Amino acid sequence: MEKELKLGAEARLTLKDNIVIKERISKSYRLPQIDIPLRKDRTSKEASLLQKAARAQVNVPRVLKVDKENFSIEMEFISGELIDHVINENLAKELGREIALMHDNSIIHGDLTTSNIIVHRGKVFFIDFGLGEISDSVEKKAVDLRVLKEAIRANHPAAADKLNKIILDSYRKNSKKAAEVLSRLEDVEKRGRYKVR
Known part of the structure; x- marks a missing residue:
């Protein structure tokens, strides 16, 4: 079962099987040729940051999967x-x-x-x-x-x-x-x- 955790200006966060899925939302005011590369880039950049932080032993959610085509990152759910x-x-x-x-x-x-x-x-x-x-x-x-x-x-x-x-x-x-x-x-x-x- 999927549960919406948060719907922000930039992304939607859902929880499914103890995995958080962060999906970057399309912006209707941006031209598709700007919107799509921008969302891909930001998805990739955030996943890289999380991975770098984890390697440095900073406490962050572990990245499980990055899907640039669907602008999403799957990561572990940190309860607390x-x-x-x-x-x-x-x-x-x-x-x-x-x-x-x-x-x-x-x-x-x-x-x-x-x-x-x-x-x-x-x-x-x-x-x-x-x-x-x-x-x-x-x-x-x-x-x-x-x-x-x-x-x-x-x-x-x-x-x-x-x-x-x-x-x-x-x-x-x-x-x-x-x-x-x-x-x-x-x-x-x-x-x-x-x-x-």
Whole structure:
């Protein structure tokens, strides 16, 4: 039996026999000669990112099958809860460590919100690399961290400062380029503050 997990702007996620199928949706406003290659490319790119992350021992769903012709990726289903519902100091520490591992392997998540982090058997797993890329850009790593900080601030206002400090301290201890990335994070946050809204 097939069950729809999520229907987003870019993709449909369904669950069948404990396998998640992510299928990129056609956009009617795009010309077919643009839409088809774009969906193929994004499907291929996301699968490659997940495979690279798995090889680096970052906790992500295993890719089981890639079907570029049908714009779909089949991957293992990670059961668990979104980190928002269960976050504590230990999980915050692990989250910092896992992001450091991801970034040190040149993987940018691209949408590092708490909606894309699942806790499974006490471990932190990242899902949805649809906006991710391979890059060593210090700026992009800093933006990943900024997005996460904002998500935690939005969902856990009372505990946000403490949780974010634990995450960043753990990142600092575990990432080879932490000093550079965290310095850039400060710049990114200053730019955000002075931006005309």
